[in-house]
Amino acid sequence: xxxxxxxxANQEPVVQRIRxxxxxxxxxxxxxxxxxxxxxxxxxxxxxxxxAYSQGFTPHPRISYAxxxxxxxxxxxxxxxxxxxxxxxxxxxxxxxxxALSPGLDVLEAVEARGGALAERIDASHWRIELPxxxxxxxxxxxxxxxxxxxxxxxxxxxxxxxxxxxxxxxVRISAAAAPSEGDGRTCAILDLxxxxxxxxxxxxxVLSGLRVVADLELPVxxxxxxxxxxxxxxxxxLVDPLFADRDGAASGAPPV
Amino acid sequence: MSVASDAGTSPSTxxxxxxxxxxxxxxxxxxxxxxxxxLGATVKDWDTASVRWALMYPDAYEVGLxxxxxxxxxxxxxxxxxxxxxRTYAVWPDLEKLMRExxxxxxxxxxxxxxxxxxxxxxSFSTELGxxxxxxxxxxxxxxxxAVDRGAGDPVVVAGGHAxxxxxxxxxxxxxxxxxxxxxxVLEITEIVRRWKAEGSPGGRDELLLRLARTESVYxxxxxxxxxxxxxxxxxxxxxRPDVPFRVHKRTTMxxxxxxxxxxxLVPLAETVHERYAVEIFRxxxxxxxxxxxxxxxxxxxxxxxxxxxxxxxxxxxxxxFREVGLLSLSSADHSEIGDICSGLATAYEGSNVSLSLPxxxxxxxxxxxxxxxxxxxxxxxxxxxxxxxSERIRRVINKMxxxxxxxxxxxxxxxxxxxxxxxxxxxxLPTETDDDVVQIARLAHEVIKAGRQATGSKDIRCTVSxxxxxxxxxxxxxxxxxxxxxxxxxxxxxxxQAINSDRSLGRAIGYRYHDGQPSLIEGLLARGDRRxxxxxxxxxxxxxxxxxxxxxxxxxxxxxxxxxxxxAFGVDLDWYTTRERExxxxxxxxxxxxxxxxxxxxxxxxxxxxxxxQDDCRWTPCFDCGVCPSMDTEIQIGPSGRTMLPLTxxxxxxxxxPAEAR
Numbered sequence: 001x002x003x004x005x006x007x008x009a010n011q012e013p014v015v016q017r018i019r020x021x022x023x024x025x026x027x028x029x030x031x032x033x034x035x036x037x038x039x040x041x042x043x044x045x046x047x048x049x050x051x052a053y054s055q056g057f058t059p060h061p062r063i064s065y066a067x068x069x070x071x072x073x074x075x076x077x078x079x080x081x082x083x084x085x086x087x088x089x090x091x092x093x094x095x096x097x098x099x100a101l102s103p104g105l106d107v108l109e110a111v112e113a114r115g116g117a118l119a120e121r122i123d124a125s126h127w128r129i130e131l132p133x134x135x136x137x138x139x140x141x142x143x144x145x146x147x148x149x150x151x152x153x154x155x156x157x158x159x160x161x162x163x164x165x166x167x168x169x170x171x172v173r174i175s176a177a178a179a180p181s182e183g184d185g186r187t188c189a190i191l192d193l194x195x196x197x198x199x200x201x202x203x204x205x206x207v208l209s210g211l212r213v214v215a216d217l218e219l220p221v222x223x224x225x226x227x228x229x230x231x232x233x234x235x236x237x238x239l240v241d242p243l244f245a246d247r248d249g250a251a252s253g254a255p256p257v
Numbered sequence: 258m259s260v261a262s263d264a265g266t267s268p269s270t271x272x273x274x275x276x277x278x279x280x281x282x283x284x285x286x287x288x289x290x291x292x293x294x295x296l297g298a299t300v301k302d303w304d305t306a307s308v309r310w311a312l313m314y315p316d317a318y319e320v321g322l323x324x325x326x327x328x329x330x331x332x333x334x335x336x337x338x339x340x341x342x343x344r345t346y347a348v349w350p351d352l353e354k355l356m357r358e359x360x361x362x363x364x365x366x367x368x369x370x371x372x373x374x375x376x377x378x379x380x381s382f383s384t385e386l387g388x389x390x391x392x393x394x395x396x397x398x399x400x401x402x403x404a405v406d407r408g409a410g411d412p413v414v415v416a417g418g419h420a421x422x423x424x425x426x427x428x429x430x431x432x433x434x435x436x437x438x439x440x441x442x443v444l445e446i447t448e449i450v451r452r453w454k455a456e457g458s459p460g461g462r463d464e465l466l467l468r469l470a471r472t473e474s475v476y477x478x479x480x481x482x483x484x485x486x487x488x489x490x491x492x493x494x495x496x497x498r499p500d501v502p503f504r505v506h507k508r509t510t511m512x513x514x515x516x517x518x519x520x521x522x523l524v525p526l527a528e529t530v531h532e533r534y535a536v537e538i539f540r541x542x543x544x545x546x547x548x549x550x551x552x553x554x555x556x557x558x559x560x561x562x563x564x565x566x567x568x569x570x571x572x573x574x575x576x577x578x579f580r581e582v583g584l585l586s587l588s589s590a591d592h593s594e595i596g597d598i599c600s601g602l603a604t605a606y607e608g609s610n611v612s613l614s615l616p617x618x619x620x621x622x623x624x625x626x627x628x629x630x631x632x633x634x635x636x637x638x639x640x641x642x643x644x645x646x647x648s649e650r651i652r653r654v655i656n657k658m659x660x661x662x663x664x665x666x667x668x669x670x671x672x673x674x675x676x677x678x679x680x681x682x683x684x685x686x687l688p689t690e691t692d693d694d695v696v697q698i699a700r701l702a703h704e705v706i707k708a709g710r711q712a713t714g715s716k717d718i719r720c721t722v723s724x725x726x727x728x729x730x731x732x733x734x735x736x737x738x739x740x741x742x743x744x745x746x747x748x749x750x751x752x753x754x755q756a757i758n759s760d761r762s763l764g765r766a767i768g769y770r771y772h773d774g775q776p777s778l779i780e781g782l783l784a785r786g787d788r789r790x791x792x793x794x795x796x797x798x799x800x801x802x803x804x805x806x807x808x809x810x811x812x813x814x815x816x817x818x819x820x821x822x823x824x825x826a827f828g829v830d831l832d833w834y835t836t837r838e839r840e841x842x843x844x845x846x847x848x849x850x851x852x853x854x855x856x857x858x859x860x861x862x863x864x865x866x867x868x869x870x871x872q873d874d875c876r877w878t879p880c881f882d883c884g885v886c887p888s889m890d891t892e893i894q895i896g897p898s899g900r901t902m903l904p905l906t907x908x909x910x911x912x913x914x915x916p917a918e919a920r
Binding site for chain 2: 027035036046049100103
């Protein structure tokens with residue numbers, strides 16, 4: 001009998017790890033995390049990135065994702081880490097990857113990893129949520145009611161069925177303002193929100209469900225949510241850039257919007 | 258890259274529907290399929306284009322996007338400076354409902370313009386089961402369903418693809434059909450439309466269609482009348498005006514090296530059925546399998562040379578970032594230089610984690626040699642062999658020349674070369690088929706497993722028996738054949754299952770996959786239907802028929818009900834179209850459409866099938882007079898060219914491709 005084939009350990013080792021911040025913008029905010037991951041793997045090939053592969057029968061490129069904004073929400077602050085088999089300049093990597101991705105999937109900055117785990121530096125998200133067609137005063141009232149409530153149970157359909165959880169507890173900060181919509185330019189309510197990342201994740205949608213629970217706030221059209229930042233939460237309620245610890249005046253691409 | 262401006266500004270003639278669509282996308286599943294923005298996608302200026310095409314694949318985006326035909330035409334058309342081509346796909350019922358509620362028309366995914374604003378709507382039909390989706394798209398676009406109701410502002414609806422070789426069932430809904438290869442045909446149509454528009458659209462829509470019809474390769478159904486005999490058969494199909502041809506001929510693109518498309522393959526953001534760079538290594542097939550419409554209507558064989566294939570793969574991978582290459586054709590192992598192509602590519606991509614696949618179903622050891630060569634880089638693709646018929650007798654009927662001995666030897670070779678699983682593909686419902694022919698599949702599978710266990714000394718080998726339903730198609734020797742009823746098919750599939758499991762030890766090593774007989778019967782109705790079947794399609798669509806190629810959407814009952822309701826008025830019924838055997842002199846609905854095949858030769862081949870007489874392949878044996886080459890003024894184009902694949906330029910340094918001017 002032919003012995004079962006074992007793959008040889010023929011993949012080159014990782015010599016450099018680089019952490020990347022990227023954005024999901026405009027129409028391409030409708031990419032799911034899986035969609036982005038496929039697009040990114042191809043961009044790595046198109047850009048000629050010397051990506052390292054795992055060992056085994058089906059080697060996988062060494063890419064690990066620290067976050068995944070929900071399908072349909074935009075983001076200015078998604079993070080991932082790549083393992084490379086040759087050393088590159090992080091600045092060049094930003095340019096090469098960004099040119100290889102569709103407009104709207106935009107690579108913003110890259111720094112060489114200095115140790116520690118990226119995921120451990122992210123425990124909260126800062127969101128901007130446009131509520132087109134809403135009355136800013138009604139939203140103000142709903143926000144006040146939400147803040148005044150200790151616990152706001154909401155339900156969401158997950159793969160495991162409908163789950164009910166508290167949407168209030170993880171909300172560190174919430175406020176509303178009136179400003180022109182990025183969609184149609186008309187004035188509408190815009191929520192500013194900082195949420196601690198817990199399990200299950202409280203998403204923008206869940207907070208909006210919470211506003212409906214406490215104040216019957218109904219949205220005439222779907223909201224537009226954008227993640228502005230992620231990081232670790234300080235005692236003062238500010239977010240610390242997860243790449244800060246790796247940076248020493250390092251590469252940065254397009255400025256955050 | 259920089260931020261996409263949200264769909265941008267557009268002229269009042271065809272404003273983008275993106276703002277309205279964007280609000281619906283959070284409410285539906287997989288919104289990314291409607292967004293566009295793929296690598297390889299082209300958005301051109303609307304106002305400066307003189308001819309505007311909307312290209313549709315009438316199935317879901319995940320199936321339609323990888324379609325080679327649409328990708329090729331999209332690229333060929335967009336390379337013309339004054340021509341614009343955008344793509345549209347069938348929308349799922351969840352979005353269709355919302356689009357109707359909010360008045361959003363059928364749109365293109367490239368710049369979300371209403372399909373109704375284009376000059377032409379080209380629809381590529383690989384299968385007849387997309388017909389109801391055409392009606393949905395027309396209706397959502399605000400284009401009248403019946404071509405005769407369309408006005409000057411409506412797009413000219415042009416059908417292409419294999420199903421267009423009998424467009425009669427959708428004759429009412431289309432303005433024109435193009436038979437055969439599309440590369441040159443779309444350019445010719447574009448030129449006619451361009452000139453007609455530049456002249457100020459003289460004579461309106463009718464004049465434009467007439468100019469198209471005069472090319473003799475564009476079929477305009479409205480210029481032909483169909484007369485019927487009292488018994489329901491067709492008496493004749495004749496032009497109803499003096500200036501159009503009696504027969505319409507298929508197009509053949511002869512030099513595939515001159516058309517190396519796709520150069521810039523579309524790379525989807527959404528998940529699709531094929532995620533690979535596909536290169537067609539030859540077109541056409543002369544193996545002569547009698548059930549195979551593709552093999553009959555794409556003759557003669559035209560090979561793409563080894564050097565062009567190598568270059569297309571290198572450039573296609575670099576452009577797309579795909580890690581998988583498919584070497585496509587109807588029988589890829591038959592390319593005259595396939596050995597050198599495979600070893601050349603395997604050498605070029607060794608150690609690069611690119612996987613190469615050769616979808617060939619040829620039943621011989623050469624296939625395994627090629628598969629081994631391609632898997633040198635480490636990734637081993639699956640092996641499929643297609644004997645198509647379970648008994649030697651039925652294989653003679655269908656002209657699939659493989660002996661049982663060869664089949665077993667080939668599969669055992671695969672096992673001894675390290676494959677632990679192979680797939681065997683068969684058909685059920687073939688002409689003259691008996692229960693025994695199908696049950697023989699089980700015996701064959703048992704023999705394969707027994708021989709495989711003996712040769713490898715291992716019980717760790719498997720085979721999967723996959724059964725497809727036979728559907729007789731126009732322009733094949735089986736175009737006269739009666740179909741078997743779904744009850745007969747389903748009973749044979751049951752008997753086969755019992756036979757496979759009659760030996761528990763062997764049965765455990767055999768996987769069994771099949772489709773039931775009902776969808777095949779409807780596909781048969783649509784494939785060999787005439788204009789009267791259009792009323793059935795319309796009725797099914799009105800009753801909610803959508804996505805008939807998807808088992809979860811297909812409703813057999815809806816088709817039965819519509820056929821029962823509509824057909825008796827014409828003196829025919831579903832059986833008349835499907836389980837009835839045609840006679841030699843019957844006028845078939847597609848007789849006025851010329852695939853190049855001589856009808857007398859097809860009839861002779863049908864008689865040969867019935868007497869179980871085999872026909873050789875004209876690539877290796879003398880011409881057997883199918884008629885294509887002389888009538889189409891074409892000839893077989895095969896190598897070997899004697900050339901070798903150019904070595905790839907090695908990448909220097911870390912390989913990073915940094916754009917000179919970073920944006």
